[in-house]
Amino acid sequence: MKKVMTGNEAVAQGVKLSRVQVISAYPITPQTTIVEELSEMCADGRLNAKFLKVESEHSAMASIIASCTAGVRSFTATSSQGLVLMHEMLHWAAGARLPVVMVNVNRALGSPWNIGNEQSDSLSQRDTGWIQLYCENNQEVVDTIPQAYRIAETVKLPVMVVLDAFVLSHTAEPTEIPDQERIDEFLPPFKGDFTLTGRRHQSFNPITSPDYYMEFRYKIQKAMDQAKEVARSVDEDYEGLFRRGYGIMEKYNWDGADTVLVTSGAVTSTSRFVADELAKEGKRVGLLKMKMFRPFPTEAIREVLGGTRKVAVLDRGLSFGQSGFFAQEIRSTFCNEDEQPRIFGFVAGLGGRDVTPEDIRQMISYTLENDRPRHDIIWIGLKQ
Amino acid sequence: MPRALDYTKESEMPSVPVSLGDMKWSKTGSWRYMRPNYEDKTPPCNQACPAGNDVVRFVMLVEEGKTKSGWLKIKEESPFPGVCGRVCFHPCETQCNRGQYDQPVSIHRLERFVADACAHSRSRNLDRWGDRSERVAIIGSGPAGLSCAYHLALLGYHPEVFEALPVPGGILRVGIPEYRLPEGVLNREISDLETLGVKIRTDTKVDKDFFDGGGQEYQAVFIATGAHESQRLGISGEDGPGVIPGLTFLREVRMIQKVRPGKRVAVVGGGNTALDAARSALRLKSQPVIIYRRSQDEMPAFAGEIEEAMEEGIEIEFLTQPVRVIRENGGVAGLECIRMNLGEVDETGRKRPVPIKGSNFTLDVDGILVAIGEAPDARLLPPDVELDWRSLTLQDVSRAESRGVFFGGDLVSPFRTVAHAIGSGKKGAISVDAFLRGDNPLEVLEMTRIGETGGVSMRKYIDTGYRTLSRHVVNFDELNTAYFKPLSKTDRKCLSASSRIRDFREVNRGLIRREARYEAERCFKCGTCNECENCYVFCPDVSILRNMRKLKHEINYDQCKGCGICFTECPRTAISMEEEQR
Numbered sequence: 001m002k003k004v005m006t007g008n009e010a011v012a013q014g015v016k017l018s019r020v021q022v023i024s025a026y027p028i029t030p031q032t033t034i035v036e037e038l039s040e041m042c043a044d045g046r047l048n049a050k051f052l053k054v055e056s057e058h059s060a061m062a063s064i065i066a067s068c069t070a071g072v073r074s075f076t077a078t079s080s081q082g083l084v085l086m087h088e089m090l091h092w093a094a095g096a097r098l099p100v101v102m103v104n105v106n107r108a109l110g111s112p113w114n115i116g117n118e119q120s121d122s123l124s125q126r127d128t129g130w131i132q133l134y135c136e137n138n139q140e141v142v143d144t145i146p147q148a149y150r151i152a153e154t155v156k157l158p159v160m161v162v163l164d165a166f167v168l169s170h171t172a173e174p175t176e177i178p179d180q181e182r183i184d185e186f187l188p189p190f191k192g193d194f195t196l197t198g199r200r201h202q203s204f205n206p207i208t209s210p211d212y213y214m215e216f217r218y219k220i221q222k223a224m225d226q227a228k229e230v231a232r233s234v235d236e237d238y239e240g241l242f243r244r245g246y247g248i249m250e251k252y253n254w255d256g257a258d259t260v261l262v263t264s265g266a267v268t269s270t271s272r273f274v275a276d277e278l279a280k281e282g283k284r285v286g287l288l289k290m291k292m293f294r295p296f297p298t299e300a301i302r303e304v305l306g307g308t309r310k311v312a313v314l315d316r317g318l319s320f321g322q323s324g325f326f327a328q329e330i331r332s333t334f335c336n337e338d339e340q341p342r343i344f345g346f347v348a349g350l351g352g353r354d355v356t357p358e359d360i361r362q363m364i365s366y367t368l369e370n371d372r373p374r375h376d377i378i379w380i381g382l383k384q
Numbered sequence: 385m386p387r388a389l390d391y392t393k394e395s396e397m398p399s400v401p402v403s404l405g406d407m408k409w410s411k412t413g414s415w416r417y418m419r420p421n422y423e424d425k426t427p428p429c430n431q432a433c434p435a436g437n438d439v440v441r442f443v444m445l446v447e448e449g450k451t452k453s454g455w456l457k458i459k460e461e462s463p464f465p466g467v468c469g470r471v472c473f474h475p476c477e478t479q480c481n482r483g484q485y486d487q488p489v490s491i492h493r494l495e496r497f498v499a500d501a502c503a504h505s506r507s508r509n510l511d512r513w514g515d516r517s518e519r520v521a522i523i524g525s526g527p528a529g530l531s532c533a534y535h536l537a538l539l540g541y542h543p544e545v546f547e548a549l550p551v552p553g554g555i556l557r558v559g560i561p562e563y564r565l566p567e568g569v570l571n572r573e574i575s576d577l578e579t580l581g582v583k584i585r586t587d588t589k590v591d592k593d594f595f596d597g598g599g600q601e602y603q604a605v606f607i608a609t610g611a612h613e614s615q616r617l618g619i620s621g622e623d624g625p626g627v628i629p630g631l632t633f634l635r636e637v638r639m640i641q642k643v644r645p646g647k648r649v650a651v652v653g654g655g656n657t658a659l660d661a662a663r664s665a666l667r668l669k670s671q672p673v674i675i676y677r678r679s680q681d682e683m684p685a686f687a688g689e690i691e692e693a694m695e696e697g698i699e700i701e702f703l704t705q706p707v708r709v710i711r712e713n714g715g716v717a718g719l720e721c722i723r724m725n726l727g728e729v730d731e732t733g734r735k736r737p738v739p740i741k742g743s744n745f746t747l748d749v750d751g752i753l754v755a756i757g758e759a760p761d762a763r764l765l766p767p768d769v770e771l772d773w774r775s776l777t778l779q780d781v782s783r784a785e786s787r788g789v790f791f792g793g794d795l796v797s798p799f800r801t802v803a804h805a806i807g808s809g810k811k812g813a814i815s816v817d818a819f820l821r822g823d824n825p826l827e828v829l830e831m832t833r834i835g836e837t838g839g840v841s842m843r844k845y846i847d848t849g850y851r852t853l854s855r856h857v858v859n860f861d862e863l864n865t866a867y868f869k870p871l872s873k874t875d876r877k878c879l880s881a882s883s884r885i886r887d888f889r890e891v892n893r894g895l896i897r898r899e900a901r902y903e904a905e906r907c908f909k910c911g912t913c914n915e916c917e918n919c920y921v922f923c924p925d926v927s928i929l930r931n932m933r934k935l936k937h938e939i940n941y942d943q944c945k946g947c948g949i950c951f952t953e954c955p956r957t958a959i960s961m962e963e964e965q966r
Contacts, residue, residue, distance in 0.1 A: 095400075156399055194402045201403075202404055204402055205400060205401055205402075212397065215391070219394060
């Protein structure tokens with residue numbers, strides 16, 4: 001069934017299809033309409049789940065850590081300040097190997113106060129042990145949530161599904177709602193390895209001595225490595241059932257291109273448009289959409305970008321004192337390679353500023369015109 | 385104990401550390417360096433009560449709907465809940481911690497509610513502590529004497545009370561007007577006391593010969609003859625008809641009924657007796673005017689009494705002092721007065737009134753009531769005891785003499801209140817009992833003191849377990865007020881000023897059951913565990929154990945880490961934290 005819906009409604013539909021049993025969330029713009037819709041679903045019985053009202057995002061995450069430990073499929077959603085307030089609990093959820101799924105609606109961080117779209121909130125959580133999947137449109141959002149649960153429950157790591165504030169969250173577009181029966185076929189009920197039952201004495205994640213702590217951390221890294229392949233095959237299964245697949249990354253307009261623009265999230269759609277225009281003008285520029293950011297698909301990046309000459313990376317967020325997140329990660333991928341593309345790191349669209357086709361053209365022009373970047377960060381649209 | 389694990393490869397290890405056994409073997413209580421424990425403390429109201437009432441516990445019983453038990457709780461410490469619920473100046477409410485939050489709990493009205501609801505209950509239901517054969521005489525049947533008799537009766541004695549007047553009650557009977565304390569209430573509480581075996585001999589005046597004659601049959605004597613000697617104005621024209629001491633007037637009003645003090649009567653003084661005299665005169669169709677030499681702030685009368693008198697339209701001439709009684713044909717024809725100014729603070733802590741030269745004026749009155757203070761009646765005192773105009777210069781209200789003679793009430797106390805008199809009678813009873821048992825009364829009194837500066841507790845005297853209760857008085861800052869919601873005090877209900885001045889009907893109305901429960905619920909129960917279970921709910925280590933049978937909580941010290949959350953979350957400071965002794 002196809003319906004016109006916002007990105008946030010698509011999230012709620014994805015959660016409903018995944019038969020989530022516990023939802024715990026604290027409202028924050030631009031995530032609020034997700035939990036509004038979910039609470040209504042819980043209230044009117046469309047979704048058979050317990051909805052917990054909590055006093056903060058920290059408690060939201062803490063409570064789904066508990067419900068997931070009890071073997072119950074659990075969900076939360078947040079954004080920006082809410083996500084960074086959860087930071088401590090994010091590490092805990094990953095360390096406890098709990099397959100919870102959270103949606104983060106990408107929003108800029110204060111100070112100064114800003115509710116616009118930007119990726120710094122989720123990207124700055126890259127070291128917490130969470131798998132991160134970025135969505136380009138509302139259809140991808142609804143399709144990614146059931147996939148996220150399957151990946152999470154397979155590798156026993158939490159998954160963050162990310163969509164752009166307002167551009168997706170509050171923008172409606174026609175979206176196909178997958179058939180529940182086939183989702184049930186795709187996503188079996190959750191069963192944890194160790195489950196808190198209350199019927200016998202158990203304790204989880206007690207203090208662990210230096211004798212074993214390192215091994216548990218090693219296992220997280222191993223699960224992350226495994227997640228790359230798991231995500232790929234889960235997406236293939238999904239495509240088999242629903243005729244829609246996304247991969248962990250996607251090449252577009254690639255034929256014969258030796259210059260490639262790397263994007264993520266909704267700005268990919270704008271980039272597709274620009275790449276098509278340029279193709280008409282005779283300039284061949286490829287596009288690489290990155291859906292998976294954690295685990296970082298190092299091998300796949302080497303493989304697809306290894307043969308190119310120049311790579312322009314569009315970052316909507318940066319690590320102050322270094323450079324854009326994606327640019328850093330792609331550069332490090334090639335550090336030991338004999339053949340390396342030149343990596344051009346662009347930062348644009350912070351705090352909700354639009355990234356226009358002209359901005360993208362400017363990045364591509366810079367990349368085509370310069371043999372190598374003159375700075376680690378090339379700011380686009382900055383009032384200088 | 386856990387099985388020792390010895391993994392050599394990460395692949396053998398589970399994904400997360402999990403224990404499938406219980407953790408009871410891990411006695412985390414050993415981490416503790418602070419130890420919580422349940423320790424009831426002294427609420428400020430209990431300490432403030434001169435009669436030594438256990439305010440919080442009786443209020444708790446009212447809240448639970450156990451009015452009869454509440455009555456028995458008050459009756460453990462005082463024979464006069466109906467009296468005190470009406471006439472006490474309730475320092476308990478002044479000290480009530482709730483006063484710093486919104487308004488104090490209306491304790492005196494709760495006490496009155498309990499007394500009125502249990503009008504037909506009898507103290508026979510109270511435990512008696514032994515059966516004593518020693519004979520004890522009590523001289524004076526005012527609140528001190530009767531309180532002493534009552535407590536002695538509870539301690540197993542059969543005391544005999546001597547009263548000079550034809551009716552028992554002392555100041556309660558002949559000093560407090562009926563509109564404040566109805567006759568029936570007083571009769572009820574006195575007759576209840578008599579059912580315990582207290583003998584009251586009225587119309588029996590005791591003089592000094594008593595100790596050489598019949599008095600020798602008694603192993604102990606408690607003397608509480610009060611303060612009835614009215615002070616004189618010391619001005620010309622004072623002697624003669626038309627000038628009556630305030631207390632005498634009040635006594636006549638109670639005993640003779642048909643008294644007419646004059647058409648327009650001047651009442652001299654600013655204490656409770658002056659107020660009572662003026663308001664009684666008003667009810668006898670006189671037109672009273674109160675003359676007080678300082679201003680309203682310095683008036684020693686209870687604030688509520690002043691307010692009620694003003695509601696009734698009684699005129700008060702502040703900063704005025706009489707200088708001469710003008711007489712015509714032997715009767716009073718006027719009172720010459722002089723205006724005063726307030727000067728430096730004097731030894732009583734109040735500003736000294738200084739006459740303004742030439743400000744003399746005449747008040748047109750035909751009667752004068754003098755209520756500027758009463759001195760104790762010293763006739764029964766041993767010669768070595770000195771007396772000043774306010775009270776005896778005794779260190780304590782009761783003193784052990786080798787022959788077992790003790791003093792109490794207004795006779796020896798500078799605090800001329802019913803509550804102090806009741807407390808002093810109780811001290812007398814404890815002193816007599818201690819004396820007859822060969823103990824040192826002063827030491828015993830100290831042991832039974834409530835809080836640091838309060839009255840004495842009968843419960844502490846008879847039940848040594850109670851003596852271990854902490855004397856620490858809980859102050860407002862120690863409460864966790866997050867758990868209390870603002871609730872305003874129940875409105876005072878009384879007869880309208882215009883209707884009440886027609887006769888001696890009681891002015892104030894009592895609380896109804898619903899209001900009493902509401903007021904009791906307002907009580908913070910400072911320092912007193914009321915099983916609210918906050919500790920049980922909050923303990924992160926599940927170390928608060930419930931004992932459903934005894935309705936009590938205990939702390940499992942094997943697992944309590946001493947985090948102090950129970951201590952912090954206890955709304956009423958009924959839990960203490962002490963450093964762990966190692």
